[in-house]
Amino acid sequence: MKRLAIVRSLVLILTFTLVLAACGANSNSNSNSNKNGNKEAAATNNAGTASEAPTDKPKPPVELLNVSYDPTRELYENYNKAFAKYWKDTTGQEVTIKQSHAGSGAQARAVIDGLKADVVTLALGYDIDALVEPGLINADWQTKFEHNSAPYTSTIVFLVRKGNPKGINDWSDLVKDGVEVITPNPKTSGGARWNYLAAWGYALKQNNNDEAKAQEFVKELYKHVPVLDSGARGATTTFVEKGIGDVLLAWENEAYLSVKELGPDKFDIVYPSLSILAEPPVAVVDKVADDRGTREVAEGYLKYLYSDEGQEIAAQNYYRPINETIAAKYKDQFKDLELITIDDFGGWKTAQEKHFNDGGIFDKIYTPGS
Amino acid sequence: MAGAVTAHLSQEASKRPKHITESAGVKWLLISIALVFLGLAVVMPLVSVFIEAFKKGFDVYRAAITDPDALSALRLTLFVALIAVPLNAVFGIAAAWAISKFRFKGKNLLITLIDLPFAVSPVISGMIYILLFGAQGFFGPWLDKHDIQIVFALPGIVLATVFVTVPFVARELIPLMQAQGVQEEEAAASLGAKGWQIFWRITLPNIKWGLLYGIILSNARAMGEFGAVSVVSGHIRGETNTLPLHIEILYNEYQFSASFAVASLLVMLAVLTLIVKALFEWKTNQRSSHEILD
Numbered sequence: 033m034k035r036l037a038i039v040r041s042l043v044l045i046l047t048f049t050l051v052l053a054a055c056g057a058n059s060n061s062n063s064n065s066n067k068n069g070n071k072e073a074a075a076t077n078n079a080g081t082a083s084e085a086p087t088d089k090p091k092p093p094v095e096l097l098n099v100s101y102d103p104t105r106e107l108y109e110n111y112n113k114a115f116a117k118y119w120k121d122t123t124g125q126e127v128t129i130k131q132s133h134a135g136s137g138a139q140a141r142a143v144i145d146g147l148k149a150d151v152v153t154l155a156l157g158y159d160i161d162a163l164v165e166p167g168l169i170n171a172d173w174q175t176k177f178e179h180n181s182a183p184y185t186s187t188i189v190f191l192v193r194k195g196n197p198k199g200i201n202d203w204s205d206l207v208k209d210g211v212e213v214i215t216p217n218p219k220t221s222g223g224a225r226w227n228y229l230a231a232w233g234y235a236l237k238q239n240n241n242d243e244a245k246a247q248e249f250v251k252e253l254y255k256h257v258p259v260l261d262s263g264a265r266g267a268t269t270t271f272v273e274k275g276i277g278d279v280l281l282a283w284e285n286e287a288y289l290s291v292k293e294l295g296p297d298k299f300d301i302v303y304p305s306l307s308i309l310a311e312p313p314v315a316v317v318d319k320v321a322d323d324r325g326t327r328e329v330a331e332g333y334l335k336y337l338y339s340d341e342g343q344e345i346a347a348q349n350y351y352r353p354i355n356e357t358i359a360a361k362y363k364d365q366f367k368d369l370e371l372i373t374i375d376d377f378g379g380w381k382t383a384q385e386k387h388f389n390d391g392g393i394f395d396k397i398y399t400p401g402s
Numbered sequence: 403m404a405g406a407v408t409a410h411l412s413q414e415a416s417k418r419p420k421h422i423t424e425s426a427g428v429k430w431l432l433i434s435i436a437l438v439f440l441g442l443a444v445v446m447p448l449v450s451v452f453i454e455a456f457k458k459g460f461d462v463y464r465a466a467i468t469d470p471d472a473l474s475a476l477r478l479t480l481f482v483a484l485i486a487v488p489l490n491a492v493f494g495i496a497a498a499w500a501i502s503k504f505r506f507k508g509k510n511l512l513i514t515l516i517d518l519p520f521a522v523s524p525v526i527s528g529m530i531y532i533l534l535f536g537a538q539g540f541f542g543p544w545l546d547k548h549d550i551q552i553v554f555a556l557p558g559i560v561l562a563t564v565f566v567t568v569p570f571v572a573r574e575l576i577p578l579m580q581a582q583g584v585q586e587e588e589a590a591a592s593l594g595a596k597g598w599q600i601f602w603r604i605t606l607p608n609i610k611w612g613l614l615y616g617i618i619l620s621n622a623r624a625m626g627e628f629g630a631v632s633v634v635s636g637h638i639r640g641e642t643n644t645l646p647l648h649i650e651i652l653y654n655e656y657q658f659s660a661s662f663a664v665a666s667l668l669v670m671l672a673v674l675t676l677i678v679k680a681l682f683e684w685k686t687n688q689r690s691s692h693e694i695l696d
Contacts, residue, residue: 132639133637145537145538145553145554146537146542147553166538289656293656294656
């Protein structure tokens with residue numbers, strides 16, 4: 033009976049499909065009961081079936097999307113819990129914060145292309161400036177919060193293999209024979225741009241502000257880079273997991289995190305004689321927050337980063353707090369060193385155009401595979 | 403039997419007379435080359451996924467796969483495959499039927515278009531949807547005005563997945579249906595069968611193996627796609643991360659065991675698909691051998 037065979041086979045396919053569907057539906061209800069019912073509403077909204085805007089009623093549960101860069105994963109995981117509790121205690125409103133992480137430049141691009149971020153917490157001001165022109169953020173965003181909207185700072189340090197076998201103590205040691213340096217691509221990574229500028233700043237100082245000599249030094253430095261990853265976290269994985277290279281130029285917080293996660297018996301942190309003060313800024317995405325009616329909670333979210341608890345969490349995740357009292361408490365963790373700032377380069381716009389845009393100095397000094 | 407046109411060897415076919423077959427040495431050489439190669443290139447890496455997944459014990463494994471974000475990624479992956487695969491099955495049958503049973507202008511163009519997703523990089527497959535439906539894209543302003551979210555949400559992920567999996571079913575069926583020609587359908591029609599009747603009783607039985615392989619391939623790709631989905635996903639945790647994206651996130655967060663645990667989940671989904679396929683083959687085989695005996 034040929035026909036029966038076909039019918040049975042079809043039934044089998046159908047059953048398989050249904051089983052898959054059932055799995056999906058099951059886990060759906062499971063995880064929704066873990067969190068709150070609000071997620072369900074959000075999910076239907078996202079599916080594009082419901083076209084009405086999220087409601088404006090007072091104090092319904094609310095959802096925020098924080099679009100951030102690579103190394104803040106652990107920081108915001110902890111901070112989001114603390115903020116949700118604080119917000120519930122003070123306003124009675126439930127808030128769920130969703131996170132998205134990738135390279136800083138790539139994230140800015142995604143927000144421009146329509147990723148509905150209520151707040152952005154990126155690696156450098158230039159990436160937030162990029163959101164001004166498409167009308168997503170007001171031009172005066174940097175004045176909205178204290179300290180140029182940078183609630184925590186960081187700097188660039190060296191992570192070396194245990195015992196520092198190659199004797200790397202300062203920038204000049206990076207260009208010694210046989211030293212391999214790991215740093216991501218400044219075209220795509222925010223952290224990599226800080227790395228590059230810190231090296232540039234060091235070379236300028238050593239050579240009495242001779243730009244040609246600085247360029248020479250940085251060119252030599254990138255000759256020691258065997259692979260350019262696209263993001264800071266990728267570069268860290270290359271160094272710590274794949275075991276490539278002798279020194280990783282890293283965010284201070286990335287370096288501490290690697291040591292903590294993978295064991296203090298494997299790596300040492302080296303502070304160079306001079307580094308750069310990195311100020312990763314935060315901003316409310318005005319257009320999205322106004323459209324979704326989340327401005328109040330979005331502003332509260334970023335503001336709370338400046339509170340004592342927010343600053344503590346930043347410090348615990350190896351970001352330098354700007355609050356002096358809390359900074360003093362963690363002063364053993366964050367070594368004092370000479371720090372140049374982005375203003376020494378005339379601000380991000382100038383630095384970006386001179387060094388990192390197409391045809392800039394980085395393009396001239398770096399030839400892949402050389 | 404009609405089913406013999408497919409690549410599926412029946413028991414009878416493998417029992418050939420001695421004088422027309424290869425020597426035992428050649429036979430065993432070929433078998434061992436195939437086994438060693440598969441062992442090194444396929445089995446070993448897959449086993450290492452499981453070893454790595456259980457390295458820190460069963461508790462870590464369980465925690466990783468019951469994490470709400472992992473469950474949400476699993477749910478999303480299955481849901482996307484559930485939309486993309488049937489859609490491609492229907493489209494694949496329709497396209498293969500049109501191409502192999504009818505003559506029309508632009509046939510070659512249609513074949514080339516079906517192949518296109520194979521030819522372009524998955525990253526580009528994602529980018530085209532950003533260019534079309536992104537906020538700065540072609541339909542961006544209109545979508546924004548009507549508050550419809552396509553990219554960085556479920557519809558975008560489904561679209562990107564459908565795009566990269568389009569060729570699988572059609573590509574399996576076209577050569578098969580071309581080889582079979584239209585004689586059987588013509589015979590059925592001349593005996594008075596109607597359109598659907600011909601499809602269910604003649605065409606579908608003839609193509610069922612090709613169709614099944616097509617569906618399995620497209621399902622595997624739909625669940626495993628990384629590049630295209632990564633571009634349109636927006637990486638929102640617990641919402642727009644599929645299993646492959648979630649694996650990368652865990653790996654980058656120093657949770658190596660957890661990332662391999664979730665990877666093993668993806669492997670198990672693939673194995674499940676293959677088991678369903680094997681069951682299906684076995685059932686049908688059993689039945690057709692009965693028919694031969696009858």
